[in-house]
Amino acid sequence: MRPGTVAVAVVQDAGISLWELYELSIACTVFGIPHPDLADPWYELRLCGTGAPSPGPGFSLRTDHGLDGLVGADTVIVPSVPEACAEEGGEVEPELVEALRAAADSGARMVSLCTGAFALAAAGLLDGRRATAHWQHTRELAARHPKVIVDDSVLYTDDGNVLTSAGATAALDLCLHLVRQDLGARVANQVARRLVVPPHRTGGQAQFIELPVPADDDDSLGPVLQWATERLEQPLTVVALARRARLSPRTFHRRLQDATGTTPLQWLLSQRLARAQSLLESTDLPVEQIGERSGLGSAANLRRHFSRTVGVSPTDYRRTFRA
CATH class of the missing domain: 1.10.10.60 (Homeodomain-like)
Structure with a gap:
């Protein structure tokens, strides 16, 4: 089976932060490094950028494709968007929103990692669907997009052709899940072994959420x-x-x-x-x-x-x- 093309949207508004770089590198590692002994051909990785970043802290990345390269890919992945997009009042670039809608219309499997869910939600691709993001951002995601069924207890969600993951290493859980879907459990297990991670983690991100502690705003309590x-x-x-x-x-x-x-x-x-x-x-x-x-x-x-x-x-x- 040919696993197809994976197009990754590289959003580098004012440079890529270390947090965003981590999830971007997960997608590139899983889908961009061939394993011919496990499956040949492997995925074809396509990095699609929003252009040169404006001056600011963080990294910049040269991409061979613009956002129009998302259209026609078999799978489109949106790693974390800039932090400002996930904050109250933040907005996802209209250019990215339109490109995601076009990619979905062309039949691509749409995937978000962590705050990439804000981009899929802005494009209307999560309406009526169960979705997740890093637990620190799920409340804002639910507030800004009330049509999305936000679940902050899971590592990732799979709603057929739209999948979302929680933050950080949960992105790796979802990427391995995609490999398992496309190439089978044996290949996914071997990739996980080479990355020195479990092929499937028990539980969800609820085990990492800090439970409420006493508030001291009310001196009488x-x-x-x-x-x-x-x-x-x-x-x-x-x-x-x-x-x-x-x-x-x-x-x-x-x-x-x-x-x-x-x-x-x-x-x-x-x-x-x-x-x-x-x-x-x-x-x-x-x-x-x-x-x-x-x-x-x-x-x-x-x-x-x-x-x-x-x-x-x-x-x-x-x-x-x-x-």
Whole structure:
């Protein structure tokens, strides 16, 4: 099978930052380095740039094709766009948006890595589809493009001819997934081995998201929240916390939600999960004891809440982060 042409959009408005260069290099490494012993021919890589960058920090890259080179490719990949495009009020270059629409109309498989999702969304290619980006940018993506079904818990999404990945190394997960689709599991596994990475990672990016911590904007709640975090292994109720804060349960609920963006019970659960994460990373305690010390109770209850919120089991989390 001929894997076809992969066209990568190189957006270098004011130079390419180190972060953007990382994801660009992932796409170039996976699709641009031939492996004739695994598949011959390999992919044909095409770098399509937006022209010479304006003066600024970062790297510049000479490309052999303009953005019109995206049209006619079998797969189009948009790595991270400049940081300003993913910030509130930022805009994706109209020239890139039009080129992406034309490439999609020509039948290309459309792929974004990290904040490249903002470019696909601006082109209307993610409307009604499930998509992701780096968890630090998913809230802004959802706010600016309400028709997109944003999922910040996964490493990548696959909606047929439109695929998106979370940030950083999740771009490699998606690129290997594309190789697996095109050339089979054996080839993808061998490429992963040569890159010294697992061919498939368990869980999603939820395991890397920082869980909410107590906000200290409300001075009246700071002491009681600190008191609670020191006693997570004990039975704690909203009534008890409200009484200690000298507030009614209703007022306590409202103030905590204003300060942290979450309810008292959700806040307690997030703190207990954070305690469990810390114990899994720093101790060899069995899961049963971690459940008790974090206030989550039995090992079964810990596993249930941990897997649902973090996306992996406590054992898999420890295996990933213990080192």
